[in-house]
Amino acid sequence: xxxxxxxxxxxxxxxxxxxxxxxxxxxxxxxxxxxxxxxxxxxxxxxxxxxxxxxxxxxxxxxxxxxxxxxxxxxxxxxxxxxxxxxxxxxxxxxxxxxxxxxxxxxxxxxxxxxxxxxxxxxxxxxxxxxxxxxxxxxxxxxxxxxxxxxxxxxxxxxxxxxxxxxxxxxxxxxxxxxxxxxxxxxxxxxxxxxxxxxxxxxxxxxxxxxxxxxxxxxxxxxxxxxxxxxxxxxxxxxxxxxxxxxxxxxxx
Numbered sequence: 001x002x003x004x005x006x007x008x009x010x011x012x013x014x015x016x017x018x019x020x021x022x023x024x025x026x027x028x029x030x031x032x033x034x035x036x037x038x039x040x041x042x043x044x045x046x047x048x049x050x051x052x053x054x055x056x057x058x059x060x061x062x063x064x065x066x067x068x069x070x071x072x073x074x075x076x077x078x079x080x081x082x083x084x085x086x087x088x089x090x091x092x093x094x095x096x097x098x099x100x101x102x103x104x105x106x107x108x109x110x111x112x113x114x115x116x117x118x119x120x121x122x123x124x125x126x127x128x129x130x131x132x133x134x135x136x137x138x139x140x141x142x143x144x145x146x147x148x149x150x151x152x153x154x155x156x157x158x159x160x161x162x163x164x165x166x167x168x169x170x171x172x173x174x175x176x177x178x179x180x181x182x183x184x185x186x187x188x189x190x191x192x193x194x195x196x197x198x199x200x201x202x203x204x205x206x207x208x209x210x211x212x213x214x215x216x217x218x219x220x221x222x223x224x225x226x227x228x229x230x231x232x233x234x235x236x237x238x239x240x241x242x243x244x245x246x247x248x249x250x251x252x253x
Contacts, residue, residue: 033169033209036201040135043171043207047135047244050169050209054248061093064156065249070094072245074107074139081110081118083141086159093157095250102145106229109139121229121241128174128233128241135171135205135243142229142241152219153250163250164188168220169209171243175200175225176233181240183208184221188253193217205243215251 035046051058055068072088079087083105085098098105106124110116120140122129134140143149151168155161168183175181181198193216198208225233225240233239 033207033211034196034199035207036199036204038201038204039133040205043135043205047169047171047207047209047246050207050211051246053211054167054246059156059249062156063093064095064158064252066251068249070096070156070247070249072096073136074141074243075136077111079107079110079139081107081114081116083107089154089156090159095154095156095163096245096247097152097154098143098149099152100143100146100149102143104144105141105149106144107139107141124230125233125239128229128239131203131233132174132241133203133205134173140173140241140243142224144230145228147224147226147228147240148221149224150219150221151245151247153217153247155250155252158252162188162218162253164215164253165217165250166213166215166248167209167211168217168245168247169207169211170222170245172198172206172208172224173241173243174203174233175206175240176202176238177226177236180223180226180238181206182223183210184223185210185212185217186219186221187216188218190218209246211248215248215253218253 035043037043057068059068088094088096108121120129153163155163178200184195185193225238227237227239
């Protein structure tokens, strides 16, 4: 029945939408869990059940494990506003390394000791900051110089040691248009396994996650809207930022 049969379990317990997504191989059918809401509580149940499907135990910053999951909520006091792409494996060993145009990432609402005045990216896009909400208060994440980025997996705490995971999900903020924001899943040979579009919820929150029966995902490509965070969010422009990530425990590939 393919890698994604376990998603039927999540459909029953979380009342999330199950949708078939495009796949490059007929032997690899793909399904996605999607949900939207005006407030964090509206999608929290789906997010938490999806996390448990990846693994009952959140391994946090612990050593590499054979099972469980990892999550990132950006809210730690030590996460810098100007965040390096490898922060969540070299400083905080979560096994996730980010790549994007220009290699620059921002995490909103830095602690006072960082001496940066920012509230939901008000320092780089004041208009956007007034219309977006958070899933886990109160920090958000975005690449700076583009709207496309990749999450590549490594063994937690082992810099440069490639890994694969069973799945990945994320919360997205202020999606104005359907069929614009997406997640694409790739294996270690750069073959695309699946692609799913995130449902829109203007001014609200959206969640999308895909899980496989085996650790086959080497990296995930995230397309956040069709504009970068410093652009205008009106008309055909759709500036999208992210909140929490959750993914299966990275396994050495």
